[in-house]
Amino acid sequence: MDSHELLDPFDKLLADVAAPARTRELEAGKPVNELWETLQESGFLDALTPEVAGGVGLSLHDAAPLLQALGRHAVAAPVAETMVARALLGREGIECPDGPIVLAPLHSLRSAVTPLARVASHALVQIDETLVLTPLAAATLVETGVHRSLAGVLSWGSPPAGPSIPAPAVGLRAVAAVLRACAIAGAADRLLEMTTAYARDRVQFGKPIGKLQAIQQQLSVMAEQVVAARLASQLGCAGGLPPGLEAAAVAKQVTSIAAVPVAEIAHAVHGAIGISEEYDLQLYTRRLHEWRLADGSESYWASLLGAARIAAASQSSVDFIRATAGS
Amino acid sequence: MFETLTLSQLPKEDEALREPVRALIAEALQGVPTSHRARSWQGFDAKFSQALGRAGYLGLNLPKAYGGAERGPFARFVVVEELLSAGAPVAAHWIADRQSAPLILNYGTQAQREFYLPRVCRGEAFFCIGMSEPGSGSDLASVRTSAERTSTGWRLNGQKIWTTNALHSHYMIALVRTSGSASDRQAGLSQLIVDLKAPGVTIRPIVDLTGDAHFAEVFFDNVELAEDALIGKEGDGWHQVTAELAFERSGPERIYSSVVLLDAWIRHVAQARGDKAEAIRLAGRLTAQLATLRAMSIATTARLAAGESPVIEASLVKDLGTSFEQSVPALIADDLGAHPDEPIDAELYRTLLYVSHVAPSFSLRGGTREILRGIIARGLGLR
Numbered sequence: 001m002d003s004h005e006l007l008d009p010f011d012k013l014l015a016d017v018a019a020p021a022r023t024r025e026l027e028a029g030k031p032v033n034e035l036w037e038t039l040q041e042s043g044f045l046d047a048l049t050p051e052v053a054g055g056v057g058l059s060l061h062d063a064a065p066l067l068q069a070l071g072r073h074a075v076a077a078p079v080a081e082t083m084v085a086r087a088l089l090g091r092e093g094i095e096c097p098d099g100p101i102v103l104a105p106l107h108s109l110r111s112a113v114t115p116l117a118r119v120a121s122h123a124l125v126q127i128d129e130t131l132v133l134t135p136l137a138a139a140t141l142v143e144t145g146v147h148r149s150l151a152g153v154l155s156w157g158s159p160p161a162g163p164s165i166p167a168p169a170v171g172l173r174a175v176a177a178v179l180r181a182c183a184i185a186g187a188a189d190r191l192l193e194m195t196t197a198y199a200r201d202r203v204q205f206g207k208p209i210g211k212l213q214a215i216q217q218q219l220s221v222m223a224e225q226v227v228a229a230r231l232a233s234q235l236g237c238a239g240g241l242p243p244g245l246e247a248a249a250v251a252k253q254v255t256s257i258a259a260v261p262v263a264e265i266a267h268a269v270h271g272a273i274g275i276s277e278e279y280d281l282q283l284y285t286r287r288l289h290e291w292r293l294a295d296g297s298e299s300y301w302a303s304l305l306g307a308a309r310i311a312a313a314s315q316s317s318v319d320f321i322r323a324t325a326g327s
Numbered sequence: 328m329f330e331t332l333t334l335s336q337l338p339k340e341d342e343a344l345r346e347p348v349r350a351l352i353a354e355a356l357q358g359v360p361t362s363h364r365a366r367s368w369q370g371f372d373a374k375f376s377q378a379l380g381r382a383g384y385l386g387l388n389l390p391k392a393y394g395g396a397e398r399g400p401f402a403r404f405v406v407v408e409e410l411l412s413a414g415a416p417v418a419a420h421w422i423a424d425r426q427s428a429p430l431i432l433n434y435g436t437q438a439q440r441e442f443y444l445p446r447v448c449r450g451e452a453f454f455c456i457g458m459s460e461p462g463s464g465s466d467l468a469s470v471r472t473s474a475e476r477t478s479t480g481w482r483l484n485g486q487k488i489w490t491t492n493a494l495h496s497h498y499m500i501a502l503v504r505t506s507g508s509a510s511d512r513q514a515g516l517s518q519l520i521v522d523l524k525a526p527g528v529t530i531r532p533i534v535d536l537t538g539d540a541h542f543a544e545v546f547f548d549n550v551e552l553a554e555d556a557l558i559g560k561e562g563d564g565w566h567q568v569t570a571e572l573a574f575e576r577s578g579p580e581r582i583y584s585s586v587v588l589l590d591a592w593i594r595h596v597a598q599a600r601g602d603k604a605e606a607i608r609l610a611g612r613l614t615a616q617l618a619t620l621r622a623m624s625i626a627t628t629a630r631l632a633a634g635e636s637p638v639i640e641a642s643l644v645k646d647l648g649t650s651f652e653q654s655v656p657a658l659i660a661d662d663l664g665a666h667p668d669e670p671i672d673a674e675l676y677r678t679l680l681y682v683s684h685v686a687p688s689f690s691l692r693g694g695t696r697e698i699l700r701g702i703i704a705r706g707l708g709l710r
Contacts, residue, residue, distance in 0.1 A: 306610035310593060316413075
């Protein structure tokens with residue numbers, strides 16, 4: 001089965017179970033169980049799990065449209081993270097629990113702010129060169145205090161226990177960054193759609209504001225960033241799971257850069273309605289800001305990518321890109 | 328939205344062109360300083376173009392019957408990427424290969440194809456584009472240069488300006504008015520192939536702010552052209568020119584104009600810089616953007632390969648690409664200037680200032696930023 005056959009049913013499923021009203025309920029504290037059971041039954045949580053382990057066995061490259069769809073629908077559960085955890089553990093013959101899993105590289109037994117930590121039951125954490133799947137029951141979760149945020153910082157008093165596998169050489173953060181890049185690309189696409197539709201409908205000065213050149217030029221800039229984000233996130237997925245460091249860096253750097261103007265223009269065109277809680281725009285723009293920060297911002301990844309580029313200074317840019325983040 | 332632009336692969340058989348063309352380029356560029364290589368598609372070298380032609384790298388998309396290689400747009404992408412990445416002097420054949428030849432193939436008569444296309448493939452017929460006029464820049468439909476029918480063909484009067492390479496070209500494909508008046512806009516326009524050696528043609532070079540004279544004014548004073556100067560259908564000029572611009576806008580030259588400078592700066596940082604932290608971050612940022620633009624450019628090429636005319640996609644990549652190209656000299660200048668006590672190679676300095684000075688043209692040639700964004704807005708359904 002290829003990803004195109006899967007995308008349409010997945011998109012329909014998400015439009016139903018992750019409709020904006022559902023997301024609002026989850027953000028207000030409703031347990032994720034009901035949504036999660038539907039996703040579990042759908043089989044999509046095992047999209048990346050090897051076929052021998054009972055999954056669909058999609059490559060990360062083929063799964064990119066699904067990962068973007070999760071961002072498009074602002075799904076308030078760690079679906080992409082769980083897909084990847086199940087794939088990595090399934091390859092090593094380790095069976096996963098049914099619940100939602102987040103990915104968390106640990107530093108001194110403490111995670112960075114991790115999106116959706118509040119609705120997860122487990123975390124796949126990286127300690128040194130090892131990944132450990134551990135229940136969150138034993139972890140301390142500190143909420144961010146940000147309005148409607150489901151993110152949190154996870155920490156442990158002693159090394160968390162659970163089944164373990166060797167960490168991919170590139171590190172868990174690079175894996176998470178590619179998933180986040182796809183989510184940004186998906187949400188950015190949704191925002192472009194909403195903002196363009198609004199510009200066509202909203203009448204001022206006797207005509208739709210989308211007829212004004214000043215608005216058209218802003219939406220064109222937004223469209224460029226949206227397409228760049230999609231292609232960059234695809235580049236991140238192109239080499240499969242785990243991604244290469246440079247490809248992950250390109251994906252998260254470019255999508256993080258895009259997140260800011262995309263959110264900015266979406267709000268600028270919408271005017272005051274866009275910053276009201278009642279209107280759906282904020283479901284996506286708040287996430288863009290959270291996701292830009294998560295798993296390393298643009299500067300974090302630029303530094304890693306730049307170090308590799310300068311170390312290969314005798315190579316041309318074209319050759320460097322072809323070798324590391326080409327298509 | 329714009330889902331048609333999606334990650335695409337360069338086919339293996341086209342990648343195979345890379346090594347041999349690279350060898351040819353390396354030979355031609357021996358001893359050529361960086362600041363000259365930075366001129367790339369402004370750099371004129373007829374002998375190099377002819378060498379490319381002999382080796383079969385021109386007219387890659389043209390049928391074999393006309394001397395072409397009969398390969399798809401991906402083959403051209405690979406060869407063009409190599410030429411631009413190295414800063415090879417491609418100006419002589421650039422426009423003929425990129426847009427004049429496809430135009431003649433698509434709209435020309437059999438006789439026109441047989442006459443012009445083999446010459447383009449051999450690097451013997453150089454073309455320039457006759458679009459802009461003193462009164463017609465972004466508003467291209469307002470052109471006033473006119474051709475009237477005579478008993479033997481056409482009589483051409485008027486003026487073109489900002490014509491790249493007019494001085495070194497054999498032919499111009501000019502957009503002219505063949506009926507009606509400027510108020511008829513897109514109606515009544517046609518494209519004519521003008522032999523630039525014809526009596527009545529005067530070409531006056533225009534020196535630019537870098538000291539180069541790559542563009543020119545071209546005057547037509549009762550220039551008599553034969554009947555077969557018309558390319559395509561009389562009155563179809565606007566439609567044809569739009570298709571031509573899609574070729575002009577969709578190539579990888581819209582992302583690589585500053586790449587010679589970028590690579591020279593990276594070598595400089597690697598050799599001369601102690602604390603590299605900030606430069607590393609900048610190199611990473613520019614590399615990530617370029618990798619993404621390259622993927623977008625290949626995705627646009629895939630639309631061409633699928634037989635489409637990706638007007639909107641090409642506009643999107645060109646606007647983002649030229650913004651990147653223009654940011655490169657500005658950011659590198661700040662980086663170098665932030666280390667005033669670090670010696671800079673004079674050649675790097677010249678390259679930086681050359682690119683800084685010429686960079687505004689990146690988003691003028693082939694359609695301004697504002698025009699491109701208008702096309703994207705149309706793609707969004709806003710116009």
